[in-house]
Amino acid sequence: MAVPRVALGTLGPLLGSGGQAKVYAVPSVRLPDVAGPLVFKHYRPGQEPPAGLHALVLRRLRMDLPTRDRLDVRTAWPVRTVQDGGAVCGVLMPLIPDDYFHTRYLPSGAADRSLCEFQHLFVDPERARRLGMPVPGRKARLALCRDFAGVMHLLHTNNFVIGDINAKNAVFRLNAGPSVRLVDCDAIRIRGDAAVLAQLNAPDWDPPERTLSQSTDLYKFGLLVLRTLCPGNGASLYRDPDHVRGVLDGRGYRLLADAIGASPRRRPTARDWGLYFTELLGAGAPTTRAARISAPVVTTSGWVRDPTTRQWVQAGSDGQT
Amino acid sequence: MDTSEQGKLLPFYVVIDVSYSMSGVKLDTANQIMPAVLDAVAKAPILADKVRFSVIDFSDDARVRLPLCDILDDGVQLPSLTLRGGTSFVSAFRLLRTEIESNVKQLKADGFLVHRPAVFFISDGVPTDQDSAWQSAFADLTTFDKVSRTGFSMYPNFVPFGVDDADPRTLQQLIHPTGGGKPMRMFLQSKDSDAAAAIAGMAEVLISSVLASGESMTRGDSGIILPSGDDLPPGLSSYTADDDFV
Numbered sequence A: 001m002a003v004p005r006v007a008l009g010t011l012g013p014l015l016g017s018g019g020q021a022k023v024y025a026v027p028s029v030r031l032p033d034v035a036g037p038l039v040f041k042h043y044r045p046g047q048e049p050p051a052g053l054h055a056l057v058l059r060r061l062r063m064d065l066p067t068r069d070r071l072d073v074r075t076a077w078p079v080r081t082v083q084d085g086g087a088v089c090g091v092l093m094p095l096i097p098d099d100y101f102h103t104r105y106l107p108s109g110a111a112d113r114s115l116c117e118f119q120h121l122f123v124d125p126e127r128a129r130r131l132g133m134p135v136p137g138r139k140a141r142l143a144l145c146r147d148f149a150g151v152m153h154l155l156h157t158n159n160f161v162i163g164d165i166n167a168k169n170a171v172f173r174l175n176a177g178p179s180v181r182l183v184d185c186d187a188i189r190i191r192g193d194a195a196v197l198a199q200l201n202a203p204d205w206d207p208p209e210r211t212l213s214q215s216t217d218l219y220k221f222g223l224l225v226l227r228t229l230c231p232g233n234g235a236s237l238y239r240d241p242d243h244v245r246g247v248l249d250g251r252g253y254r255l256l257a258d259a260i261g262a263s264p265r266r267r268p269t270a271r272d273w274g275l276y277f278t279e280l281l282g283a284g285a286p287t288t289r290a291a292r293i294s295a296p297v298v299t300t301s302g303w304v305r306d307p308t309t310r311q312w313v314q315a316g317s318d319g320q321t
Numbered sequence B: 001m002d003t004s005e006q007g008k009l010l011p012f013y014v015v016i017d018v019s020y021s022m023s024g025v026k027l028d029t030a031n032q033i034m035p036a037v038l039d040a041v042a043k044a045p046i047l048a049d050k051v052r053f054s055v056i057d058f059s060d061d062a063r064v065r066l067p068l069c070d071i072l073d074d075g076v077q078l079p080s081l082t083l084r085g086g087t088s089f090v091s092a093f094r095l096l097r098t099e100i101e102s103n104v105k106q107l108k109a110d111g112f113l114v115h116r117p118a119v120f121f122i123s124d125g126v127p128t129d130q131d132s133a134w135q136s137a138f139a140d141l142t143t144f145d146k147v148s149r150t151g152f153s154m155y156p157n158f159v160p161f162g163v164d165d166a167d168p169r170t171l172q173q174l175i176h177p178t179g180g181g182k183p184m185r186m187f188l189q190s191k192d193s194d195a196a197a198a199i200a201g202m203a204e205v206l207i208s209s210v211l212a213s214g215e216s217m218t219r220g221d222s223g224i225i226l227p228s229g230d231d232l233p234p235g236l237s238s239y240t241a242d243d244d245f246v
């Protein structure tokens, strides 16, 4: 199920680049089994993940249609490997829709469009607002946690181990119902298979056990819930469930304490979490509306340099522009 | 597993020569270094839980232009550099030592663990001090004897950057440490490049070190990571303490 590099034709615009790869639009390429547009993730030389990518591609193709469709809208799954001269040089993935990106001005005044990574949710809301990032309120945060639990449930029931849950590998959107997508899925592992590439822990996300499994996913999800619900300076390092007192009820506190506790067997499953958040949000509650009411998405235009003093000033404050 | 919530901070000191020779496009480019760093941290804002920044400029004297801070803090005002006088390395090294000492003490008193600080030192000229004077001020800043515990225990990792008339042999003596598990390196303006491009390249090296520190800083790791040869921005060449200049 590999696509030859030449079959992609002329690549579309470069959409982004990271340490591992460059990502291009491929507007002319469509696949019968993928609903929307695709992107080509071209690994930098020496950064190609080994053979295990094929297994992820195949596993998706063997899913029933409803499951596959759900996978495609909740992850940036590798849908095909791309080969160049017999070796894997990249993958095709569904394009992440526009509303997972956020456009703002950086402090220097430069315009920026980037993915709404979960790390922005951990930042002190006042600071995030000043930096021009969306700042959801409590209800929208709970809804994002619930949606993440839903993605994890989908993957766990289909026998995957996510492995590297961290501040950058999940992205969110707030319109159209707060929802979450997993990106950078190349490190996902099929349960029962040997790890195709050593599954790694991001700094500050390491679980008590050495070997990554669905249990360590549940641990890392606990950290994600804690840090998302208790944003602030230092929150990206939080490990203590006590921060969540006052944000969650007693049941939520106990779920969290078990999730990030040392005993893998006590950790609540994705389904346990999903049920809990659903109840908390009120069954069938229109979370979009709740989010809109409690969390006006505020955007500032950032900082500009005052031409006379050459100091940085907040654009729009005190009548300065 | 590290379950403590205590952050371990990596302090970056950006030290910039503001002698008169730095005039024009060099100074303008140097003035863009910190705004570029600020943008990079704004794009990866949880880095603020890991790194701190200070800016020191030096000429005949050295001045703290940005006291060590969380660069995303509301109150932070990035300094704009202006030119004055000569090129006293001694003044820069002395001020660095007192700043590092008091800053690290302060961070520890505030409950943080602290990585060994990193100094990015940029100059376009030769020191106006006597050789023996700057050499001894540099030794005061960087020498520490683990056995007798004499010297400066908080000595920084020192990364010199040279543009235009900077003397490679002089700057090479500022690489610290030169050996051990993580030797530092020196960066020079490439022969076919101009000083402004090289200073812009320095900002990129700084930013990539800052980003790398968020990716891989773990306990026991000494903190700073410099980009490897292939990832060098245009305009710069990288040297070790042992490289020869012909």
Ligand SMILES: Nc1ncnc2c1ncn2[C@@H]1O[C@H](COP(=O)(O)OP(=O)(O)OP(=O)(O)O)[C@@H](O)[C@H]1O
Binding pocket: A015, A016, A017, A018, A019, A020, A021, A022, A023, A039, A076, A093, A094, A095, A096, A097, A114, A115, A168, A183, A184
């Ligand atoms: N499926 C996608 N649809 C649209 N844009 C994408 C998609 N995947 C990646 N991008 C863009 O490309 C950029 C780099 O992608 P990604 O983070 O996967 O690369 P990477 O090299 O693995 O990153 P890292 O440096 O974190 O290892 C993203 O920040 C995003 O802007």
